Each structure stands twice: as C-alpha cells, then as structure tokens.
Amino acid sequence: xxxxxxxxxxxxxxxxxxxxxxxxxxxxxxxxxxxxxxxxxxxxxxxxxxxxxxxxxxxxxxxxxxxxxxxxxxxxxxxxxxxxxxxxxxxxxxxxxxxxxxxxxxxxxxxxxxxxxxxxxxxxxxxxxxxxxxxxxxxxxxxxxxxxxxxxxx
Numbered sequence: 001x002x003x004x005x006x007x008x009x010x011x012x013x014x015x016x017x018x019x020x021x022x023x024x025x026x027x028x029x030x031x032x033x034x035x036x037x038x039x040x041x042x043x044x045x046x047x048x049x050x051x052x053x054x055x056x057x058x059x060x061x062x063x064x065x066x067x068x069x070x071x072x073x074x075x076x077x078x079x080x081x082x083x084x085x086x087x088x089x090x091x092x093x094x095x096x097x098x099x100x101x102x103x104x105x106x107x108x109x110x111x112x113x114x115x116x117x118x119x120x121x122x123x124x125x126x127x128x129x130x131x132x133x134x135x136x137x138x139x140x141x142x143x144x145x146x147x148x149x150x151x152x153x154x
Contacts, residue, residue, distance in 0.1 A: 002035035009042045020046040022063050039064060055080050057107045059098065071100055082151055083108030090114070092150040101151040110149075 001008075005023065012021050021042040030037035049062045052071060057079075059071055082091070083104035091113045093102040102113035 002030070002033070002038075005038065013043065020044070022046065024064060054100075055083070055104070055107075057083075057100075057103050059100065059103070061098075071098060075100065079104040082149070086110035086149060089149045092116070094150065094152045096151075105149070 002025070009021055009023070012019070023038040023040060023042045025035075025037040025039070027037045046063065049060050052059045052061055054071065054076060061071060079100050082101045085108070086105035087109035089105070089110050091102060091105040091110045093099060093105070093113055093115045096102055096115035099113070099115045102110075102115050105113050
C-alpha cells in the first residue's frame with residue numbers, strides 16, 4: 001500500500017476536491033513491511049484538531065496523535081445503538097479510548113458512564129479510569145457498582 005500512497009492521495013483529492021488528507025502509518029507496521037512511516041498532511045497543512053458531530057454528539061479529534069482518530073466509522077451505528085438503550089442506566093465503557101460509547105450513552109440519557117482507558121472529554125458524568133493505574137482504579141471506582149450496561153471491544 002505504501003507504494004500506492006501517491007495514487008490513493010490523488011484519488012482522494014479527485015473525489016473530495018480541496019479536502020485535506022492526513023497520512024499516518026504505524027511505525028512498527030511500516031518497519032515490519034519495509035517502508036518509511038508517514039506522519040503529516042499529504043498536500044497542504046491542516047488544523048491541529050477538528051470537531052466531528054456524530055448523531056448530536058460532538059467530539060474533538062486531535063490530528064496525528066494516538067491510534068488513528070479513535071472514532072472508528074465501523075462502530076458509528078453501534079455507538080448510536082448504545083445511546084438509544086442507555087436512558088437511566090449506569091454504563092461501563094471498557095477499552096473506551098475516546099469514550100465514544102460513553103458519550104453516546106450520556107447523550108441518550110445514561111445516569112453515569114465509567115470509562116476504562118485513556119481520556120474521556122469534559123462531561124463531568126464521565127468517570128475515566130486511566131491506563132497507568134487501571135487495576136487499582138478499576139477496583140476502587142467500581143467496587144459495589146453493578147452497571148446495567150457494558151460495552152466491551154478489543
């Protein structure tokens with residue numbers, strides 16, 4: 001795929017006009033496959049972050065940080081479904097990364113959302129358990145709690 005990068009970027013430019021393309025490879029994968037990892041804007045500079053609205057939930061995505069954007073398109077309908085089922089519930093969002101499921105749950109009326117992973121945005125109803133102290137924090141924050149809904153994904 002690396003050798004097709006110029007063709008893919010040109011095709012994206014043809015399809016989306018003057019749209020921006022950020023090119024980001026995982027360093028370990030690039031090394032394994034024998035090419036130089038790309039990290040940067042493909043044709044011209046773009047913003048440091050963008051806002052994405054997904055079903056009434058707004059996320060700020062920092063470009064070029066972390067694993068892709070964290071808002072995987074193949075999970076869009078699943079996030080919306082969690083939001084539709086969450087009213088009045090306590091929700092556990094495990095492996096949350098960007099807290100997308102938790103944010104949709106709160107948008108759908110969840111009473112509380114607890115995330116296990118990285119950051120969780122600015123909503124005070126989201127309680128994020130940081131990776132560095134995952135085991136200790138998980139025991140303390142969830143002791144006695146029995147969330148009625150849980151999202152688990154690799």
